[in-house]
Structures are given as structure tokens and as C-alpha cells.
Amino acid sequence: MLSAHGLTKRYGDIEVVRGLDLHVRRGECFGLLGPNGAGKTTTLRLLLGLIEPDAGTIELAGIAVPQHAREARMKVGVVPQMDNLDPDFSVRENLLAYGRYFGMSKAAVAARVPELLEFAGLASKADAQIAQLSGGMKRRLTLARALVHDPELLFLDEPTTGLDPQARHLIWQGLRRLIAAGKTIVLTTHFMEEAERLTDRLAILDHGRLVTEGAPRALIESHIEPAVVEVYGEGLEAWMRAHAGGVCQRFESVGETLFCYTGDAERVIDALKQVPALRYLHRPSNLEDVFLKLTGRDLRD
Amino acid sequence: MTRHLRFPRLSWRFIPVWQRNYLVWKKLAIPSILGNLADPMLYMLGLGYGLGSLLPDVAGMPYLTFLAAGTVAYSTMNAATFEVLYSSFSRMHVQRTWDAIMNAPLTLDDVMLGELTWAVSKSLLSGLAILAVIWGLGLYGSFWMTLWIIPVVALVGFCFGGMGLVMNAVSPSYDFFLYYFTLVITPMVLLCGVFFPVSQLPPLLQGVSAWLPLTHAVDLARPLVLGKTPDDIVRHAAALCAYGFAGYVIALALTRRRLLK
Numbered sequence: 001m002l003s004a005h006g007l008t009k010r011y012g013d014i015e016v017v018r019g020l021d022l023h024v025r026r027g028e029c030f031g032l033l034g035p036n037g038a039g040k041t042t043t044l045r046l047l048l049g050l051i052e053p054d055a056g057t058i059e060l061a062g063i064a065v066p067q068h069a070r071e072a073r074m075k076v077g078v079v080p081q082m083d084n085l086d087p088d089f090s091v092r093e094n095l096l097a098y099g100r101y102f103g104m105s106k107a108a109v110a111a112r113v114p115e116l117l118e119f120a121g122l123a124s125k126a127d128a129q130i131a132q133l134s135g136g137m138k139r140r141l142t143l144a145r146a147l148v149h150d151p152e153l154l155f156l157d158e159p160t161t162g163l164d165p166q167a168r169h170l171i172w173q174g175l176r177r178l179i180a181a182g183k184t185i186v187l188t189t190h191f192m193e194e195a196e197r198l199t200d201r202l203a204i205l206d207h208g209r210l211v212t213e214g215a216p217r218a219l220i221e222s223h224i225e226p227a228v229v230e231v232y233g234e235g236l237e238a239w240m241r242a243h244a245g246g247v248c249q250r251f252e253s254v255g256e257t258l259f260c261y262t263g264d265a266e267r268v269i270d271a272l273k274q275v276p277a278l279r280y281l282h283r284p285s286n287l288e289d290v291f292l293k294l295t296g297r298d299l300r301d
Numbered sequence: 302m303t304r305h306l307r308f309p310r311l312s313w314r315f316i317p318v319w320q321r322n323y324l325v326w327k328k329l330a331i332p333s334i335l336g337n338l339a340d341p342m343l344y345m346l347g348l349g350y351g352l353g354s355l356l357p358d359v360a361g362m363p364y365l366t367f368l369a370a371g372t373v374a375y376s377t378m379n380a381a382t383f384e385v386l387y388s389s390f391s392r393m394h395v396q397r398t399w400d401a402i403m404n405a406p407l408t409l410d411d412v413m414l415g416e417l418t419w420a421v422s423k424s425l426l427s428g429l430a431i432l433a434v435i436w437g438l439g440l441y442g443s444f445w446m447t448l449w450i451i452p453v454v455a456l457v458g459f460c461f462g463g464m465g466l467v468m469n470a471v472s473p474s475y476d477f478f479l480y481y482f483t484l485v486i487t488p489m490v491l492l493c494g495v496f497f498p499v500s501q502l503p504p505l506l507q508g509v510s511a512w513l514p515l516t517h518a519v520d521l522a523r524p525l526v527l528g529k530t531p532d533d534i535v536r537h538a539a540a541l542c543a544y545g546f547a548g549y550v551i552a553l554a555l556t557r558r559r560l561l562k
């Protein structure tokens with residue numbers, strides 16, 4: 001459905017995307033993860049043909065990009081990172097106007113509007129102005145807008161950033177409906193939970209390069225020990241020096257917390273119980289642990 | 302910038318962009334018309350009657366007629382300029398409407414052509430309103446000749462729409478537009494024979510004036526108001542086209558650098 005080979009984009013001397021290879025299969029939900037500045041948004045813009053790569057080839061829905069970007073974009077719906085709904089139009093008018101950009105007749109778009117409003121849960125807001133919508137409603141409308149021409153493929157750039165949990169769950173439900181309907185989805189996100197829940201496969205990018213790629217569970221299994229015990233409290237330093245190496249398969253000290261990665265959490269917990277001043281949290285390892293292991297804990301801003 | 306400079310790839314897909322602006326304008330058409338048109342009309346009538354009553358004929362015609370012809374050019378210049386500066390900038394930079402449109406199968410060339418043709422439409426509206434006053438007050442030589450003012454007005458809109466888009470492309474904020482008005486638009490109004498004949502200027506400034514786009518606009522509009530055929534029609538029209546087209550092409554390159562890097 002989507003493939004990129006050797007994708008490279010330079011701004012001056014900085015290589016933002018460096019020889020990236022991506023393959024997204026039809027009907028799959030594919031995640032693009034990475035710290036800020038990893039090149040996720042640039043990659044999406046390259047894939048859409050909005051900017052031209054310095055090297056590499058892209059094929060989107062069977063169409064060469066950027067050579068035939070216009071035709072390719074006919075088949076793609078985009079939910080951008082920043083809301084850019086048209087504030088001069090009502091909810092319904094936003095959908096009507098957007099359909100026209102795809103060359104749809106007024107009648108064809110109008111016929112789709114009720115369905116799209118229902119999908120976005122905005123049927124009662126059809127005539128509301130954009131300024132009257134909450135953040136979650138705006139996101140849902142942006143998602144509905146991206147579906148106006150019934151695309152095969154959807155690009156979502158951080159679709160739930162800045163939303164409260166209720167609004168986020170509504171977006172997830174919408175995305176699940178789309179996945180069930182057979183749409184192919186490419187999404188970037190900072191939320192590991194989101195990637196774990198929604199994506200069939202994901203790629204982790206860092207410094208414009210593909211760090212790893214695979215199904216979320218498979219990545220967790222292959223990159224990290226099954227359980228994590230996070231330890232903090234008085235006497236952590238001493239305990240770490242004396243015992244961490246012995247009971248943890250791998251450990252990492254970050255600020256005031258020790259992350260102990262292990263296949264045998266019981267053993268770690270037994271050891272910790274000897275030191276009542278230490279508190280701990282035992283949990284299964286997750287995608288975030290993989291992400292932090294592969295991209296490091298340094299801030300990127 | 303040269304990397305981004307290329308011949309525009311034009312397509313009919315600009316039409317929905319024009320239509321978008323039209324539909325938004327339609328919602329507030331009455332206040333917008335009043336806001337855009339009252340100002341030049343007040344100047345024209347106020348100065349025309351007030352100052353005109355003190356003056357003998359100017360360039361062989363009553364001052365009100367002289368000023369009316371200048372106002373046609375001047376108000377259409379302003380209409381297009383305001384549209385591509387403040388309104389286009391809102392859509393491009395503040396509301397990010399252009400970004401949204403470019404996720405559909407439209408290119409920047411289409412979006413900016415839509416903006417340019419919309420600026421031409423606003424100029425037509427503005428020019429027609431002044432023309433209506435000219436008709437109403439009987440300030441013309443030949444009614445049929447004044448109809449030629451309509452394509453002239455469209456051309457003036459194209460010229461200043463294209464030029465203004467360059468400014469739109471390089472401005473970090475609305476405040477920047479003031480430079481364009483103080484350094485380009487206002488001097489042009491004073492140098493191009495809107496309020497008084499260019500022959501009143503020192504020879505050096507007359508030489509400068511001959512190259513300015515507004516002079517070409519005035520030189521086309523004024524004879525048409527009087528019912529005469531303008532001199533050098535082709536040269537004036539070509540100059541207006543050239544300024545507008547060059548503006549559009551340069552603005553495209555600069556905007557491409559700004560938005561699509």
C-alpha cells in the first residue's frame with residue numbers, strides 16, 4: 001500500500017531523514033514512533049509529496065511520489081498535527097468545502113455529510129462554528145474531514161496529542177472502526193499506549209533512521225526483559241550497589257529511580273522486602289521501555 | 302530561493318480555493334462591501350467636491366472627474382493588496398487553511414492562483430462600485446467606453462494581487478505589511494497621478510513614475526472615463542501583466558520555501 005526506499009531529506013547540512021525504508025501493507029495500522037525531531041512529520045510530508053526527497057523513492061497506493069503526488073493524494077486522507085479546520089465555516093461547511101478540494105460535486109459531498117457527522121459524533125453540531133467546538137470535537141471533525149473522499153489510506157500525525165482521556169478513547173474507537181472497515185492507517189504518536197493498542201506494526205525512528213520495526217508485542221519480547229521493577233526511596237544508592245547487579249538482569253538508574261529489568265520479578269521483590277525504606281512498583285514491561293532503551297532518555301527539545 | 306523558482310503549474314483545481322473565499326465573503330458581504338468601498342468613495346467625493354470647487358480644470362477636466370478616474374485605479378489596487386496581504390496571510394499563516402488544502406490534491410500553485418483570482422474578484426467589485434458612482438454622477442465621456450474599465454480593473458487586480466503575494470510570502474507577521482504600505486503603496490498613490498497630474502512632479506520623479514504599475518493603471522483608466530482611447534494600450538496592459546505575473550512567480554518560490562521546506 002505504501003513503500004519507501006532509501007528516503008533521505010537534508011536541510012542544509014542536517015540530514016533529517018536518512019535512508020529510511022518503510023513498507024505498509026494494505027489494511028494494516030502502522031505506527032511511526034520517535035522522539036521529537038526524529039523525522040516523523042518530515043517523513044509524512046515526504047510520503048504525501050509535499051516536499052521532495054533528496055534521495056529515495058516512494059510509492060503511495062501504487063503511485064510514484066512526488067512525481068504524481070496529486071493523484072496519490074486523491075487516495076489519502078490526512079489528519080495533521082495542528083488543527084487547521086476552516087474557522088470561517090461551520091462544521092458542515094468544513095466538510096462540504098473539503099470535499100470540493102477533492103473535486104467532488106456538492107451533491108456527492110452532501111450525501112456523505114450525515115454519515116461523517118455520525119462517525120465524528122457531531123450530528124447535533126452540524127451548524128456549530130469551529131470556535132464553539134472542544135478540542136476533542138475538533139479532532140474528530142478533522143478525522144471526519146480526512147474521510148470525506150473515502151480514502152483507502154489515512155495519515156494521522158499525533159491524532160490524540162493534547163486530548164483528555166475521554167476524548168482520546170473516542171478517537172481510538174473511531175480509528176478501530178476504520179481499521180475494521182479495512183482502511184490502511186499510518187499514525188505517528190508519542191503515546192506508547194496508543195501505539196500498543198492500535199498498531200499492527202510500528203517503526204521506531206531516531207535521528208532520521210529506522211531503529212527497529214515490528215509488531216508491538218514482538219518488539220517488547222525481543223528487546224526487553226518481561227518485567228520491570230521500579231525502585232525508589234531512602235537507601236536506593238546503597239541497595240543498588242550491593243544487590244541490583246545480582247538480582248536484576250539489567251538495571252538503569254534515572255534520577256531518583258532505579259529501573260530493574262528482569263525475567264524473575266519475585267526474586268527482585270524478595271530482595272527489596274529486606275529493605276523497608278525502599279518502595280517499588282512492579283509491572284510488565286511495555287513499549288515505552290523498548291522506546292526508551294532504543295532512543296535513550298535524553299531530552300530532545 | 303532560486304531552487305524553488307520555476308514556471309507555475311496551473312490547473313483548474315484553483316477553482317475550489319476561489320470558491321472557498323467567495324463563500325466566506327458572501328456571509329459578510331454587506332459589511333465587507335461597505336467597509337471596502339466606503340473609504341475610496343468618501344475620499345473621491347470629499348476631495349472631488351471640496352478641493353475640486355477651489356480648482357480650475359485639472360488636465361482639461363473637472364477635478365472630480367480627474368479624481369474619479371484615479372480612484373478607479375487606486376481603489377482596485379487597494380482592494381487586491383488588502384486581500385492578498387491581510388486576508389491571505391490569515392489563511393496561510395494564522396488559520397493554516399492553505400496547509401489543510403494542500404493535503405488534498407492541490408498544489409501551492411493552485412492555492413495561490415485561487416488567492417490571486419479572488420483578489421482580482423475583489424478588485425472587480427471595488428472597481429465596479431466606483432464605476433457605478435461615475436455613471437450615477439455622469440462623470441464619463443461615453444458610457445460604452447467606460448465598460449472597458451472593467452477589464453482594466455481586473456488587470457490592475459491581477460497586477461497588485463501578484464505583487465502583494467510576494468509581501469505575504471516574506472512577512473513574519475501582520476505588522477510587516479505596514480512597510481509595504483508606507484514604502485510602496487502610499488508613494489505610488491502620490492507619484493502615479495491619482496490625486497494630481499504626474500506633470501506636476503519634478504522630471505526625475507516623473508521618470509520614476511513612468512515605471513510604476515499604478516501609473517500604467519491610471520493611464521488606462523483616465524482616458525476611458527473621458528471616453529477616449531488610451532495611448533499605448535498594449536504597453537500599459539503588458540506592464541500590468543508582467544508585474545502581476547512576476548509577482549505571482551516570485552511569491553510562489555518564496556512561499557514554497559516558507560511552507561514546503
